[in-house]
Amino acid sequence: MLENIRLSFQGIWSHKMRSFLTMLGIIIGIASIISIVSTIKGTNEQIKQNLIGSGNNTVDVTLNQGDYPYEMGYNDIPSGVPVITPEVKEEILNLDEVEKASLYQSRTYADGIYYQNNGLEGGKVLGIDKDYLDTCGYQIVQGRGLTEKDYRQFAKVVLLDEDSKNSLFQHEQPLGKTVEIQGEPFTVVGVVKRTNAFEPVINSMEDYYNYNQESSGVLMMPDAAWPVVYRYDEPQNVIVKAPDTETMSSAGRKTADLLNGYLFDSTGEIKYKAADLLEKAKNLQEVSANTNRQLLWIASISLLVGGIGVMNIMLVSVTERTSEIGLKKAIGARKNKILAQFLTEAAVLTSIGGLLGIIAGIVLAQAISKMSQTPVAISPPAIVGSVIFSMVIGIVFGLLPSVKAANLNPIDALRRE
Numbered sequence: 001m002l003e004n005i006r007l008s009f010q011g012i013w014s015h016k017m018r019s020f021l022t023m024l025g026i027i028i029g030i031a032s033i034i035s036i037v038s039t040i041k042g043t044n045e046q047i048k049q050n051l052i053g054s055g056n057n058t059v060d061v062t063l064n065q066g067d068y069p070y071e072m073g074y075n076d077i078p079s080g081v082p083v084i085t086p087e088v089k090e091e092i093l094n095l096d097e098v099e100k101a102s103l104y105q106s107r108t109y110a111d112g113i114y115y116q117n118n119g120l121e122g123g124k125v126l127g128i129d130k131d132y133l134d135t136c137g138y139q140i141v142q143g144r145g146l147t148e149k150d151y152r153q154f155a156k157v158v159l160l161d162e163d164s165k166n167s168l169f170q171h172e173q174p175l176g177k178t179v180e181i182q183g184e185p186f187t188v189v190g191v192v193k194r195t196n197a198f199e200p201v202i203n204s205m206e207d208y209y210n211y212n213q214e215s216s217g218v219l220m221m222p223d224a225a226w227p228v229v230y231r232y233d234e235p236q237n238v239i240v241k242a243p244d245t246e247t248m249s250s251a252g253r254k255t256a257d258l259l260n261g262y263l264f265d266s267t268g269e270i271k272y273k274a275a276d277l278l279e280k281a282k283n284l285q286e287v288s289a290n291t292n293r294q295l296l297w298i299a300s301i302s303l304l305v306g307g308i309g310v311m312n313i314m315l316v317s318v319t320e321r322t323s324e325i326g327l328k329k330a331i332g333a334r335k336n337k338i339l340a341q342f343l344t345e346a347a348v349l350t351s352i353g354g355l356l357g358i359i360a361g362i363v364l365a366q367a368i369s370k371m372s373q374t375p376v377a378i379s380p381p382a383i384v385g386s387v388i389f390s391m392v393i394g395i396v397f398g399l400l401p402s403v404k405a406a407n408l409n410p411i412d413a414l415r416r417e
Contacts, residue, residue: 005344005348009348012345012348012349012352018313019313019349021309022309022310022313022349022353023306023349023350023352023353023356024306024309024353025302025303025305025306025307025308025309025310025353026303026306026307026310026350026353026354026357026390026393027306027353027356027357027360028302028306028357028360029300029301029302029303029305029306029357030303030353030354030356030357030358030360030361030386030389030390031357031358031360031361031364032302032361032364033300033303033361033382033386034357034358034360034361034362034364034365034378034379034382034383034386035361035362035364035365035368035376037379037382038361038362038365038376038377038378038379038382039365039368039369039376041376041377041378041379042369042375042376042377043375056136056137056194056241057099057241057242057243057244057245057247057248058135058136058137058239058240058241058242058248059239059240059241059242059248059249059251059252059255059274059275060237060238060239060252060274060275061237061238061239061240061252061255061256061259061272061273061274061275062237062238062272062273062275063078063081063235063237063270063271063272064270064271064272064273065078065269065270066269069108070270071108072105072106072107072230072231072234073107073108073109073110077231077233077234077235078235078270080263080264080270081235081263081270082235082262082263083233083234083235083236084103084235084236084238084259088258088259088262089101089103089238091258092238092240092255092258092259095251095254095255095258097242097243097247097250097251097254098240098241098242098251098254098255099240099241099242099243100131100134100135100240100241101131101135101238101239101240101241101255102128102129102131102132102134102135102136102238102239103128103129103132103223103236103237103238104126104127104128104129104132104223104236104237104238104239105126105127105223105226105230105234105236105237106124106125106126106127106237107124107125107230108124109122109123109124110123110124110125110181110219112180112181112182112183113125113168113179113180113181113219114168114179114180115168115169115174115177115178115179115180118167118168118169118170119168120164120167120168120216120217120219121167121216122216123163123164123167123216123217123218123219124216124217124218124219125181125218125219125220125221125229126218126219126220126221127220127221127222127223127225127226127230128146128220128221128222128223129223130146130148130151132220132239133145133146133192133220135239135240135241136194136239136241137194137195138161138192138193138194138195139192139193139194139195140190140191140192141162141191141192141193142174142175142190142191143175143188143189143190143191144189144190145159145189145190145192146159146189146190146220146222150189150222150224150225151222151223151224152224154222154224154225154228155222155224155225156184156185156186156187156221156225156228157186157187157188157189157221157222157225158179158181158186158187158188158189158219158220158221159188159189159190159191159192159219159220159221160174160188160190160191160192160217160218160219160220161191161192161193161217161218161219161220162191162193163216163217163218164216164217164218164219165191165217166217167216167217168217174188174191175188175189175190175191176188179219181219181221181229182229182230184228184229186219186221186225192220223236238255238259238272240252240255249274251274252274252275253274255272255274256271256272256273256274259272260272303389303393306350306353306393307350307393307396307397308397310346310349310350310393310394310397310398311397311398311400311401314342314345314346314397314398314401314402315400315401315404317342317345317401318342318401318404335407338402339402339403341402342398342401342402343394343395343398343399343402345398346394346395346397346398346401346402347391347394347395347398348394349394350390350391350393350394350397350398351387351390351391351394353390354386354387354389354390354391355387357386357390358383358386358387361386362378365378
């Protein structure tokens with residue numbers, strides 16, 4: 001085998017230009033497949049990150065009327081929807097797919113938030129329980145968090161995220177200052193930010209509305225102080241954290257089903273629903289994959305053309321080396337030895353083409369990423385598969401020339417010049 005490989009490299013080196021042109025189809029095919037697969041993988045990761053975020057694995061379970069969120073700021077407290085009790089929250093935490101859970105009340109696009117002459121437009125106000133910061137992956141960057149005493153004494157204190165801090169206080173130090181929420185004074189005790197912050201790519205108005213509120217700023221008060229500003233007995237929303245991304249959908253769905261079991265709304269219009277971002281990401285990924293699958297088939301055509309080129313050049317090689325084959329057979333070389341030599345030469349030729357194609361594919365993928373501003377993720381399985389596939393092409397398309405060489409009559413072969 002080693003001798004066959006050595007002879008293969010010797011033959012390729014003695015016909016460098018011809019060998020390169022023979023490999024060109026394989027190089028182009030492999031490079032196309034590597035770049036397409038890398039772009040698919042990178043695009044899928046971007047879709048997932050844009051929708052889900054950077055590793056928080058949290059799912060919002062919110063009260064909905066039909067297909068739309070039930071906005072407490074514009075509607076009355078719905079009848080038949082009880083406040084979520086600590087016992088119900090414990091049931092949620094006992095679900096296998098739920099690692100952590102938190103209850104919160106919210107006002108979206110909240111108004112009436114001021115510090116002196118500065119107002120917060122389009123932000124969000126949350127009334128959070130003691131587990132919210134941990135569940136959502138927030139960390140304290142200034143001041144302190146909310147304490148047991150704050151909840152017990154219905155303290156009018158508030159946490160700001162960095163966006164709301166910058167909007168309201170600009171270059172001032174916010175700690176200890178007073179902000180007004182609907183005319184009620186709240187003392188700023190801390191500033192928080194997400195541990196795994198990420199910047200989503202905004203490609204549409206829908207994306208803008210999805211992410212605009214959090215980028216406008218969030219204020220968080222103890223849920224015990226929520227009735228001071230808004231109303232008593234408002235039903236809460238729930239945010240649950242799954243152990244991993246793949247169980248997010250199941251965690252959200254089971255939490256919503258559990259909560260809906262406690263509703264006694266006669267119309268059936270009001271229900272808890274999970275924001276199934278993972279499912280949405282999978283649907284978008286499937287659309288992207290279907291499109292790119294067609295491109296993979298097109299790229300595979302060049303591999304077929306490359307394989308035909310290999311078969312053609314191997315047939316030429318057999319014709320050129322007829323006398324050599326006859327001499328080997330005359331001194332005792334068997335059919336399987338001749339077959340193995342030519343198959344090895346074809347496999348080596350296409351393997352070198354495959355390796356060059358991988359390098360070209362990685363370079364091409366990075367170039368596409370730079371020009372189109374789309375992410376790429378190089379796939380190791382695709383690289384390994386490409387090398388193996390290129391060897392298979394060499395063996396399959398080199399089989400006919402190799403069999404022809406092995407079946408030559410030694411007397412006819414020696415007679416031919």
